[in-house]
Amino acid sequence: MTKKQAKKPLTTEQKINRRTFISFGVFGAAAIGGVFGWKWLYNSPEEVTAITGGTRVPLRRALNKTEIAVRRLLYSEKHLVRTYPKSMAAKNVRQNSDVGVESPIDLAAWKLQVTKGNGEKLLIGIEDIKALPKTEIVYDFKCVEGWDQIQYWGGLSFVDFVKHFNLDSETKMDYVGMETPDKLYYVGLDMDSALHPQTLLAYEMNEKPVPLNHGAPLRLIIPVKYGVKNLKRIGSISFSNQRPRDYWAEKGYDYFLGL
Amino acid sequence: MKEIKEKHSLAMRWCHWVNFPMLSIMIWSGMLIYWGDDEYKIKLFGHTYFVFFPEWFYKFFNITHRLQEGMAFHFLFMWFFILNGVFYVAYTLISGEWRELVPQRKSFKEAWLVLLHDLHIRKMAPPQKKYNAAQRIAYTAIIVMGIGSVITGLAIYKPVQCYYLTRLCGGYHFARILHFVLTLGYVFFFVIHVVQxxxxxxxxFSSVITGFEVVNNKPKPIIEKGHDEEAS
Structure with a gap:
C-alpha cells in the first residue's frame, strides 16, 4: 500500500502548488540573474584609452561587433544623402566646438599637408584646390547631440581630390586620418565613407569663403557621418591600414559614427 | 471546486518579462541621449506649459553629460528589444493568439463602456473573452507603437542608409520627435498598466508569472439537469 502511493495522480491543489512554486522559482531566479547581470555590466571597468576610450569594456566589445556588422550590411556609396534647394539652407549656420581652431593661424601661409603611402609629403595651397571643379551640396547636417540643420557647402569633392593628386594607391588603404594644424582635433575615417561621392573638402559656406569659426580655409564635410567627424581647418591628411586617432572615439563615442 | 484555468502562454510571459527591463534600459539610455539636445516643449499660443525636462528631473535621475554612454547602451540593447518584439509578434500570429488580442469592430464602442465600468460609473462591463475591449486596444496599440519606435529609431540611427524609413517618418528632424513622443506613450501606458x-x-498578476488562474467552479446541480435548457 504505502509504496504505491507515489503513483497516485496529483490533486488539483497539488498541481496548483507545484506549478506556482516552479513558476515563481524560475521567475525569481531570472530576476536576480538579470539584476546581477546588469550590475556586472554597469560596473564593468572602462577600457584603457587607445584608439577608443571612455566606454565600459564589454559594451565596447559588443558594439565594435554590432556597429561594424550594421555598416557592412547597410552601407552603400549609392545611398546618397538627401539634398535640398539652396533657399532652404540656414543663414545662421550653427557652430558647436572650437577645439583645434582656436590657435592663431596665418591663412596666407596655410598649406594642406598630404602624407602619401611611401612617406612622400605633398603641400597643397588653397588656390590649387579652388582651381579644381567645385562641388556643392545643400543637406541636413546632423550633430551627434541630436540637432540637425540644412546647410549649404561648396568645395572639392574628396573623390576628385584623390584623383587629381594621384592618391589612387593610397585609397586602397582602409582609413584616412585628418588633423587640425595644431593637432588638437583629429578624426579617423573609413575609406568607404571618405570616398562617398558627397564627401567634400569645403572652402565655401553659403557661397562665401568658410569663416574662421567654421574651419577656414578648408574643412571636411562628410554627410554620411555625424558632425563631430566633419573636421574644421584641415592641416594634414594621411592614409593608413590602422585606425587613425580620433578625438571623440577616445572620449567614449563609436569610432565609425556613420549615418 | 478549484480548477486550473490556463491563461497566459509561456511565450507571452517570457516576452512580457524580457521586454520590461529592455524597454526600461531603452528609455533610460534614450534620456541620456535626449539630454544632448533637449529642445522639446509643450507650447500653445505662445505659452510654454512644460519643458522636457526640468533641471531637477535631470539632477534627480543623474542624466546630464552622459550622451556617449547613452548611445552605447541604446545601440546595443535595441537589438535585444527588437528580437524580443519580433519573436512576440511572430508567436502571436502563428499561435493564433492574435485573435484574443486584436481589436474587433465592436471593441472601439465597448472600450468606452469598459472605461465607465472601471471608473465605477457603470455597473455592468461588456462580456469579454481573455481581454476586454479596452485591453485589446491597449495591447495592440503598444505593439504598433513598438514597431513605430523601431522604424523611427532606425530612421534616426542610420538616416542615410535607411533613407526610405527616414522619408517615411517625414524626415530626420520629425522622426526624432516621433521617437520621443512614442516614448512618452510608453510611460503613459506603463502608469495606467500598473494601476490596473x-x-x-x-x-x-500572478497569472502573468505562472500562466494560469485558479477558478472556483460550483459543482453542477445534477438533479435539475435536463429539466430546462441550461442557462449559459
Missing amino acids: VFLAGWKN
Whole structure:
C-alpha cells in the first residue's frame, strides 16, 4: 500500500502548488540573474584609452561587433544623402566646438599637408584646390547631440581630390586620418565613407569663403557621418591600414559614427 | 471546486518579462541621449506649459553629460528589444493568439463602456473573452507603437542608409520627435498598466508569472439537469 502511493495522480491543489512554486522559482531566479547581470555590466571597468576610450569594456566589445556588422550590411556609396534647394539652407549656420581652431593661424601661409603611402609629403595651397571643379551640396547636417540643420557647402569633392593628386594607391588603404594644424582635433575615417561621392573638402559656406569659426580655409564635410567627424581647418591628411586617432572615439563615442 | 484555468502562454510571459527591463534600459539610455539636445516643449499660443525636462528631473535621475554612454547602451540593447518584439509578434500570429488580442469592430464602442465600468460609473462591463475591449486596444496599440519606435529609431540611427524609413517618418528632424513622443506613450501606458494591475489584484498578476488562474467552479446541480435548457 504505502509504496504505491507515489503513483497516485496529483490533486488539483497539488498541481496548483507545484506549478506556482516552479513558476515563481524560475521567475525569481531570472530576476536576480538579470539584476546581477546588469550590475556586472554597469560596473564593468572602462577600457584603457587607445584608439577608443571612455566606454565600459564589454559594451565596447559588443558594439565594435554590432556597429561594424550594421555598416557592412547597410552601407552603400549609392545611398546618397538627401539634398535640398539652396533657399532652404540656414543663414545662421550653427557652430558647436572650437577645439583645434582656436590657435592663431596665418591663412596666407596655410598649406594642406598630404602624407602619401611611401612617406612622400605633398603641400597643397588653397588656390590649387579652388582651381579644381567645385562641388556643392545643400543637406541636413546632423550633430551627434541630436540637432540637425540644412546647410549649404561648396568645395572639392574628396573623390576628385584623390584623383587629381594621384592618391589612387593610397585609397586602397582602409582609413584616412585628418588633423587640425595644431593637432588638437583629429578624426579617423573609413575609406568607404571618405570616398562617398558627397564627401567634400569645403572652402565655401553659403557661397562665401568658410569663416574662421567654421574651419577656414578648408574643412571636411562628410554627410554620411555625424558632425563631430566633419573636421574644421584641415592641416594634414594621411592614409593608413590602422585606425587613425580620433578625438571623440577616445572620449567614449563609436569610432565609425556613420549615418 | 478549484480548477486550473490556463491563461497566459509561456511565450507571452517570457516576452512580457524580457521586454520590461529592455524597454526600461531603452528609455533610460534614450534620456541620456535626449539630454544632448533637449529642445522639446509643450507650447500653445505662445505659452510654454512644460519643458522636457526640468533641471531637477535631470539632477534627480543623474542624466546630464552622459550622451556617449547613452548611445552605447541604446545601440546595443535595441537589438535585444527588437528580437524580443519580433519573436512576440511572430508567436502571436502563428499561435493564433492574435485573435484574443486584436481589436474587433465592436471593441472601439465597448472600450468606452469598459472605461465607465472601471471608473465605477457603470455597473455592468461588456462580456469579454481573455481581454476586454479596452485591453485589446491597449495591447495592440503598444505593439504598433513598438514597431513605430523601431522604424523611427532606425530612421534616426542610420538616416542615410535607411533613407526610405527616414522619408517615411517625414524626415530626420520629425522622426526624432516621433521617437520621443512614442516614448512618452510608453510611460503613459506603463502608469495606467500598473494601476490596473494593482486594481485587478494578486490573482491576475500572478497569472502573468505562472500562466494560469485558479477558478472556483460550483459543482453542477445534477438533479435539475435536463429539466430546462441550461442557462449559459
